[in-house]
Amino acid sequence: MSTHDVIIVGGSYAGMAAALQLVRARRRVLIIDAGKRRNQAAADSHGFLSQDGADPAEIARTARQQLQAYPTLTWVEDVALDASGTRDAFSVATAASGTFSARRLLLATGVSDELPSIDGIGERWGKSVFHCPYCHSYELDQGEIGVIAAVPMSIHQAQLLPEWGNVTFLLNEALELDAAAREELVARGLRIEATPIARIEGHADVVLADGRQLSFAGLFTASLNAPSTPIAQTLGCALMETPLGTQLQTSEAKETSVAGVFACGDVARMPHSVSLAVADGAWAGAQIHRTLVWPTAG
Known part of the structure; x- marks a missing residue:
């Protein structure tokens, strides 16, 4: 079982934005994605510079196509069931594709909406x-x-x-x-x-x-939000209450309370939008790369 530099759980806007920073640094990145975007019911997306009015599904498709041009990216369409380990030695088990290992984890799982x-x-x-x-x-x-x-x-x-x-x-x-x-x-x-x-x-x-x-x-x-999967809780990541529910607690560098586990996008910030998720993911990707270059950082 080969070890990736980073496993990203969740391949929507935040997860892909983080992956882009990492693959451009020639890091080996695995995205595990179940294909359930939070905004999949929306016909158009607004407020995202250069993509105003675009179909959010098309934004996601284009982003994935661009990512897959990088040879260090692996994409697995599957459900991440469990994660364990410590910094530099994490593993993620999936429903159908087996178990994968990585030095860092990024949780970009999104949130559920309680209406x-x-x-x-x-x-x-x-x-x-x-x-x-x-x-x-x-x-x-x-x-x-x-x-x-x-x-x-x-x-x-x-x-x-x-x-x-x-x-x-x-x-x-x-x-x-x-x-x-x-x-x-x-x-x-x-x-x-x-x-x-x-x-x-x-x-x-x-x-x-x-x-x-x-x-x-x-x-x-105003829907009440919670992490869409229990993986963060399984890892022991701290949660925090917000006016709209529960999200993962992260540092300014987007690291959770568990060393080597990072989080970005709706599950780790509020308010929520495509543009804010992309920005949060890009920042998380750069910060994860920093910890790979300087292992004592973060």
Whole structure:
């Protein structure tokens, strides 16, 4: 079993950006990827310089094609099941391709999204229900926007979105607003709807428990996040709580609490977007390379 310099678990935007730095340094890199991009339901990507409006699947395909031109890259389409070891001697077991070893590990696994428990929200996630206003709000053409409360951070989301349209804040029994918060929201021009949501229909039509229907150009909500696989916890990597859930704790050099294990992208930073994931991955790749050049670094 040959040893790679780096195994990257997760071959989406952050993982590939990290890999690019490493293969350009002629390091032997293995990407293990299960092919489950978080934004696979989205038809277009916005806010990524030179790729504004592009199909996110095409961005990923192009990136992979460019990476595979480098002879030191190996790509395995498989599910990483487990990881163990210490710095300079890690191993990753997969569902179908066996076990691989590496000197360093990079976790770019992404996160899972726990959405509010509302009938119809899941199938519209990434299509007409979003989390990032910078990624999706402009295309709503200053129309009617609904914000579905889920966590305390939802108040900040609601306060921001009037930049892009007329906003209704749907409390859905998830939040209780104090007088100060309510006053601030009203001052921003928001309408506040306290009636619970029964379901979402059509494009983004919210049916309330009292039978009323509110139609929107798009809906926003703050999903709760957690690492998409338990591999980091198996390795003993420390977690940290954020306003939107749980992520991996990393240093400025993107190293986790376990020496030699690094993390980048949505699983290791917030907020989340393609451009931020790419930047985070590029930085992580360069920092991992530094520890390979100077073993006492990091």
